[in-house]
Amino acid sequence: xxxxxxxxxxxxxxxxxxxxxxxxxxxxxxxxxxxxxxxxxxxxxxxxxxxxxxxxxxxxxxxxxxxxxxxxxxxxxxxxxxxxxxxxxxxxxxxxxxxxxxxxxxxxxxxxxxxxxxxxxxxxxxxxxxxxxxxxxxxxxxxxxxxxxxx
Numbered sequence: 001x002x003x004x005x006x007x008x009x010x011x012x013x014x015x016x017x018x019x020x021x022x023x024x025x026x027x028x029x030x031x032x033x034x035x036x037x038x039x040x041x042x043x044x045x046x047x048x049x050x051x052x053x054x055x056x057x058x059x060x061x062x063x064x065x066x067x068x069x070x071x072x073x074x075x076x077x078x079x080x081x082x083x084x085x086x087x088x089x090x091x092x093x094x095x096x097x098x099x100x101x102x103x104x105x106x107x108x109x110x111x112x113x114x115x116x117x118x119x120x121x122x123x124x125x126x127x128x129x130x131x132x133x134x135x136x137x138x139x140x141x142x143x144x145x146x147x148x149x150x151x
Contacts, residue, residue, distance in 0.1 A: 063136075065121070069101030071134040079108065081123040094119060 045053045079094045094117060096108035106124075109116045 064103075065124075066101045066103050066106075068133070068135060069098060069106055071136060072129070073098055073101070075129055075131060075133070076111070077108075077127045077129045079106070079119060079127045080125040081119060082125050083123055091125075 044055055047053060074097060076095070076097050079096075080091070081094065082091045083089065094108060096110050096117065098106060099109050099116065100107040104121050106119050106121065107116055108119065
């Protein structure tokens with residue numbers, strides 16, 4: 001096998017009027033016809049011929065902890081965390097107003113002092129709240145009415 005030196009190639013998209021880069025048959029040397037591929041929304045299904053099948057996005061959020069926290073911003077909660085392999089303190093409990101929730105963190109604040117704390121979800125165990133929580137079950141639009149007897 002004869003090793004040829006590497007030569008980078010630049011392709012011009014949508015420009016087939018010039019004979020530069022053509023292979024003699026009217027097609028670009030790369031075999032690319034010059035048209036842009038279709039815009040595809042992330043996760044959209046495609047047919048075997050390459051056309052995009054339109055879908056509608058669900059009107060609900062999935063039941064991930066950060067989404068449950070986002071539905072309950074402003075509520076006071078108690079948050080339990082475990083920090084493994086820590087000699088000083090293995091577990092800690094934080095109480096405060098839930099101000100923000102991301103995929104990997106929450107931000108709570110102390111109502112008395114206003115001090116804010118960023119807590120990483122990797123150490124999160126569970127949380128308790130003294131009031132009802134808003135919760136949107138996957139596949140259900142809105143918060144369905146819940147009739148429960150709390151004794």
